[in-house]
Every structure is written in C-alpha cells, then in structure tokens.
Amino acid sequence: MTATLSLLAATALLVSGCGAEAETSKDDSQRVPGLNELLPQKVRDAGFLTVGTDPQYPPCDFTNDAGKIDGFNHDILMAMAPRLGIEIRQQAIAFDGLLPGVQSGRFDAAMECITDNAERQKTVQFVDYAYATKSVITTSENKQNITANPLTTCGLKAGVQTGTEFVEDAELFSKNCQSVGKGALQVTNFPTAGDQNTALQSGRIDFAFTNTATGVWQAKASNGQFKIVPSPLLSRTYVGIVVGLDADGTAKALLGALEAIIKDGTYDKIMSEWELKDIALTEPGINLATERPLELPKICGACGS
Known part of the structure; x- marks a missing residue:
C-alpha cells in the first residue's frame, strides 16, 4: 500500500x-x-x-x-x-x-x-x-544552524505554501523574533509544496514549515537530504x-x-x-x-x- x-x-x-x-x-x-x-x-x-x-x-x-x-x-x-x-x-x-x-x-x-x-x-x-504536528524543515546541511529555539530562525529566508496555516505560523515566528529585538523572517509564498521543496534544495530559502509526518516522509524519500526540527511555536x-x-x-x-x-x-x-x-x-x-x-x-x- x-x-x-x-x-x-x-x-x-x-x-x-x-x-x-x-x-x-x-x-x-x-x-x-x-x-x-x-x-x-x-x-x-x-x-x-x-x-x-x-x-x-x-x-x-x-x-x-x-x-x-x-x-x-x-x-x-x-x-x-x-x-x-x-x-x-x-x-x-x-x-x-x-x-x-x-x-x-x-x-x-x-x-x-x-x-x-x-x-x-x-x-x-x-x-x-x-x-497533526508541525515542524521546521531545512536541508540536512542546516547551514544556518536552526534548532528548536525559534530565535535561530530570525532574519532567515522562510518558505510557506499559499493558503495553508503555515502563513500564520511564519507571522508568529516573526513576532517572536521582534519581541526580543531581532529581525523578522523573510517570507516567500509558494503555490505548491513541490515549488517550496525546490527552493529549499536550491538555497533560495533557508527553511520552510511542514506537517511533521510529511517532513519525515520527505527526509526518508530523499535519502536524508532534509532535516526536521521541532519547535515550541508550532502547535499540535x-x-x-x-x-x-x-x-x-x-x-x-x-x-x-x-x-x-x-x-x-x-x-x-x-x-x-x-x-x-x-x-x-x-x-x-x-x-x-x-x-x-x-x-x-x-x-x-x-x-x-
């Protein structure tokens, strides 16, 4: 199946x-x-x-x-x-x-x-x-050192898919950064998940938001090209x-x-x-x-x- x-x-x-x-x-x-x-x-x-x-x-x-x-x-x-x-x-x-x-x-x-x-x-x-649980997804290299601490995403280039709740999640991350004087996320909206993944792999964005189960699937299907990072700012x-x-x-x-x-x-x-x-x-x-x-x-x- x-x-x-x-x-x-x-x-x-x-x-x-x-x-x-x-x-x-x-x-x-x-x-x-x-x-x-x-x-x-x-x-x-x-x-x-x-x-x-x-x-x-x-x-x-x-x-x-x-x-x-x-x-x-x-x-x-x-x-x-x-x-x-x-x-x-x-x-x-x-x-x-x-x-x-x-x-x-x-x-x-x-x-x-x-x-x-x-x-x-x-x-x-x-x-x-x-x-559903949500996570941050980045490449396995994780060049920006993103961790479960949401402040590690401040000022970075983030991807979200149009029409999803991840748009609001990105806004919350930005507000969290600004609450301690750090820069907001630089958000790009993508029409499809495939477009978002392509941008992530090419380095046009540093990370994206995803359903955890979907992110785990992507990591397996790509032989470990992606890394899933949990965050306390992403709710169940x-x-x-x-x-x-x-x-x-x-x-x-x-x-x-x-x-x-x-x-x-x-x-x-x-x-x-x-x-x-x-x-x-x-x-x-x-x-x-x-x-x-x-x-x-x-x-x-x-x-x-």
Missing part, C-alpha cells in the same frame, strides 16, 4: 497528479444503518460523494507510481465509503482551491490534512479524524474533512462512518500501516478546534533552547 518514492520521482508525480482521480467500489455489506439517509439527496441519487484533495503531501495524500491518489487519508476514505453505502471519488486540485471548492459546491467535501481552526470554521465545518492541531456550513447531514454521516471504522479496528490498522499511530484520534468530532480546543503556542522568546 505504502509507496516509497525518490524525491525526484515524487516531484514529477506530484506535478503530473493534478488530474488524478480515485474512487471506491460500492459495497453494501458494510453499510451502517442510518448514515446513508443523512447524506444529501443528490449524493444518494448519484451514488457517490466527491472529495477534493491536493495530492502533494505524503503520507497524507500523494500520487503514487501508478498515477493514482494514495496516502493514509485515501485509505481512511476508502474504508468509510462502504459504511456510508456510496462510492467516494477524490479529485485533485491545488490546496488553496479546496475550501472555496467546498463552499461553491464543486466538491461535497475536501480532505488533505487540513487544519481545523476557528477562522476556517466561519466558512466551513470540520469532521476531525486525526491530530486537529485535521479534518471539510464540508459546507449548511452540510450538517453530511458532517454527521462522515462522523458516523469514522466512528464505525474506529470501533471495528480498521482505523487503527490504517494508522499503524502508515506508522502514524502517534497522531491517531480515537474520539473524532465536529469542529473540535472550538469544541475541544488544544493549547495554542504563544510568543516565548528563546523557548526550546
């Missing part, structure tokens, strides 16, 4: 994956009573739910050697589908188009390790299915499947399917196979960033040193 990609091969596949699709086959034998009826009539009539993703974040979502969408998110969706009594079809799009795609009705849902936060909850709902968060504000039925159906695969052990098996048991969320929920909030990081100067 898990594909191991060289960095160059992964980059090529990620670029070519924009038109990729993935879907389940229909299997009524595992249907959970009552869940299908919660879905919109148009979804039930069509027999499938369309879920947008940006397959450039292994192990969350990526395009494998066969040109198919893969990753632990994909496996979770494929396990959920028969519990809902429908197919689930994934469609690839750039990350910054995922939430607007849900809001406009282009997608019934979106799933790509998307961080649940209060600001995003103003426009969409989250069905939270896992935790919830990630969720995104649905529209008015899609209460869909949210409840997806939550029910998640609870079903957790109860029967399928979820735990998936997270174990992807070596992600440390971010497993065994009590999923809707909009947990506000319903069951986690502690947020604060300006802390040289914390982590």
Whole structure:
C-alpha cells in the first residue's frame, strides 16, 4: 500500500497528479444503518460523494507510481465509503482551491490534512479524524544552524505554501523574533509544496514549515537530504474533512462512518500501516478546534533552547 518514492520521482508525480482521480467500489455489506439517509439527496441519487484533495503531501495524500491518489487519508476514505453505502471519488486540485471548492459546491467535501481552526470554521465545518504536528524543515546541511529555539530562525529566508496555516505560523515566528529585538523572517509564498521543496534544495530559502509526518516522509524519500526540527511555536492541531456550513447531514454521516471504522479496528490498522499511530484520534468530532480546543503556542522568546 505504502509507496516509497525518490524525491525526484515524487516531484514529477506530484506535478503530473493534478488530474488524478480515485474512487471506491460500492459495497453494501458494510453499510451502517442510518448514515446513508443523512447524506444529501443528490449524493444518494448519484451514488457517490466527491472529495477534493491536493495530492502533494505524503503520507497524507500523494500520487503514487501508478498515477493514482494514495496516502493514509485515501485509505481512511476508502474504508468509510462502504459504511456510508456510496462510492467516494477524490479529485485533485491545488490546496488553496479546496475550501472555496467546498463552499461553491464543486466538491461535497475536501480532505488533505487540513487544519481545523476557528477562522476556517466561519466558512466551513470540520469532521476531525486525526491530530497533526508541525515542524521546521531545512536541508540536512542546516547551514544556518536552526534548532528548536525559534530565535535561530530570525532574519532567515522562510518558505510557506499559499493558503495553508503555515502563513500564520511564519507571522508568529516573526513576532517572536521582534519581541526580543531581532529581525523578522523573510517570507516567500509558494503555490505548491513541490515549488517550496525546490527552493529549499536550491538555497533560495533557508527553511520552510511542514506537517511533521510529511517532513519525515520527505527526509526518508530523499535519502536524508532534509532535516526536521521541532519547535515550541508550532502547535499540535486537529485535521479534518471539510464540508459546507449548511452540510450538517453530511458532517454527521462522515462522523458516523469514522466512528464505525474506529470501533471495528480498521482505523487503527490504517494508522499503524502508515506508522502514524502517534497522531491517531480515537474520539473524532465536529469542529473540535472550538469544541475541544488544544493549547495554542504563544510568543516565548528563546523557548526550546
């Protein structure tokens, strides 16, 4: 199931994956009573739910050697589908188009390790299915001597991907630097994770922000060309499947399917196979960033040193 990609091969596949699709086959034998009826009539009539993703974040979502969408998110969706009594079809799009795609009705849902936060909850709902931790990623040479102390990043060239929560993380790092009289980060926004990685390897940026699981994957896939650095300024968060504000039925159906695969052990098996048991969320929920909030990081100067 898990594909191991060289960095160059992964980059090529990620670029070519924009038109990729993935879907389940229909299997009524595992249907959970009552869940299908919660879905919109148009979804039930069509027999499938369309879920947008940006397959450039292994192990969350990526395009494998066969040109198919893969990753632990994909496996979770494929396990959920028969519990809902429908197919689930994934469609690839750039990350910054995922939430607007849900809001406009282009997608019934979106799933790509998307961080649940209060600001995003103003426009969409989250069905939270896992935790996420974040880290700084730099090259293995680490020429700038970046450590867990966030002040070691002050004044350096940082990369963030447009539309991600890493934009706000970079702002917090800059404020932390300025709180002790040091220079803010020099931030460059990139449209894709692949562009960001290329800039990091070429030396155009000194470091970037990443999902820890994705960073660890990149380090392995590149034979150690990258180094992952934890930081006390980067919080643990919830990630969720995104649905529209008015899609209460869909949210409840997806939550029910998640609870079903957790109860029967399928979820735990998936997270174990992807070596992600440390971010497993065994009590999923809707909009947990506000319903069951986690502690947020604060300006802390040289914390982590």
